[in-house]
Amino acid sequence: MTLKEIKELLQAEVICGDHHLGTEIILAGGSDLMSDVLAFGKPGLLLLTGLTNLQSVRTADIIEAKAIIYVRGKKPDDQTIKLAAEKNIPLLSTPLMMYEACGLLYQAGIPGVSPANNSNKAND
Amino acid sequence: MTRDDEFRQTFKIKGRDFSHAGGVSTEIKEILQEIGIPTQLIRRVAIASYEAEMNVVMYAQQGKLILSINPETIQIEVEDKGQGIKDIELAMQEGYSTATEEMREMGFGAGMGLPNIKKNSHVFLITSTPGVGTYLKMIFYLDHEKAS
Numbered sequence: 001m002t003l004k005e006i007k008e009l010l011q012a013e014v015i016c017g018d019h020h021l022g023t024e025i026i027l028a029g030g031s032d033l034m035s036d037v038l039a040f041g042k043p044g045l046l047l048l049t050g051l052t053n054l055q056s057v058r059t060a061d062i063i064e065a066k067a068i069i070y071v072r073g074k075k076p077d078d079q080t081i082k083l084a085a086e087k088n089i090p091l092l093s094t095p096l097m098m099y100e101a102c103g104l105l106y107q108a109g110i111p112g113v114s115p116a117n118n119s120n121k122a123n124d
Numbered sequence: 125m126t127r128d129d130e131f132r133q134t135f136k137i138k139g140r141d142f143s144h145a146g147g148v149s150t151e152i153k154e155i156l157q158e159i160g161i162p163t164q165l166i167r168r169v170a171i172a173s174y175e176a177e178m179n180v181v182m183y184a185q186q187g188k189l190i191l192s193i194n195p196e197t198i199q200i201e202v203e204d205k206g207q208g209i210k211d212i213e214l215a216m217q218e219g220y221s222t223a224t225e226e227m228r229e230m231g232f233g234a235g236m237g238l239p240n241i242k243k244n245s246h247v248f249l250i251t252s253t254p255g256v257g258t259y260l261k262m263i264f265y266l267d268h269e270k271a272s
């Protein structure tokens with residue numbers, strides 16, 4: 001599924017990184033705890049989070065996440081957007097809450113990163 | 125101990141400076157990318173370094189990170205002046221955190237930082253003196269990627 005299709009599915013708005021909308025997304029995860037993201041994150045992850053500070057982008061960059069979707073209509077400040085643009089990480093914002101946003105993506109066939117989940121296609 | 129074939133760089137970390145927090149680890153990641161370190165290893169180093177950097181920002185006044193690279197290993201030392209850790213064994217437990225409400229709102233305080241550092245490094249050492257500061261050393265072997 002491309003980021004563009006995900007944008008439509010989640011009624012999301014692109015904050016930056018329009019030119020990355022063709023990116024193929026193969027796994028996703030949601031958390032508001034950055035250390036959890038660092039622990040479970042895998043390269044290529046689509047990160048859903050309610051945290052809009054600079055650390056959301058730094059964390060995404062460290063784990064080589066493909067994009068960030070902020071939930072509950074949240075939007076980061078200019079400094080955070082600037083950093084994301086520098087790091088080539090597209091940012092989107094969906095009005096949906098975490099549960100619904102993740103649920104829709106999961107339903108659409110995008111697997112998570114939970115190690116306990118055997119059917120997890122993204123396991124390596 | 126410096127060797128002829130060793131690259132060494134020191135970075136400063138400022139306590140409580142959340143707008144630059146993580147910047148040192150980003151820089152380290154870029155250095156490792158430039159010299160062609162395997163991506164999986166870069167990831168481990170970057171995660172461990174970022175967690176250590178964030179701990180200095182959150183719990184110390186100031187600190188420094190020393191990156192040393194030689195043909196066999198990547199080593200990261202992080203030394204800070206700050207409150208230190210009274211009970212290291214407790215601090216190493218998953219889920220243990222003394223993060224304030226403010227830090228939690230910023231996405232920290234899962235109590236996963238030190239365990240993440242341990243998991244991602246091949247050798248991990250931590251010492252601390254309460255009221256003085258904390259010292260961390262992590263070593264990553266370039267040739268045994270798989271050893272965790």
Ligand SMILES: Nc1ncnc2c1ncn2[C@@H]1O[C@H](COP(=O)(O)OP(=O)(O)OP(=O)(O)O)[C@@H](O)[C@H]1O
Pocket residue numbers: 035036175179180182183184204206207208209215216220221222223231232233234235236237238239258
């Ligand atoms: N450099 C440090 N100086 C003083 N105390 C520290 C330092 N690093 C860690 N600690 C103490 O150890 C605890 C556990 O650290 P750890 O990094 O595992 O979790 P955390 O920072 O609380 O949360 P997270 O890293 O998941 O955001 C901290 O809450 C803090 O009390």
Ligand SMILES: [Mg+2]
Pocket residue numbers: 175178179233236237238
């Ligand atoms: Mg921590």
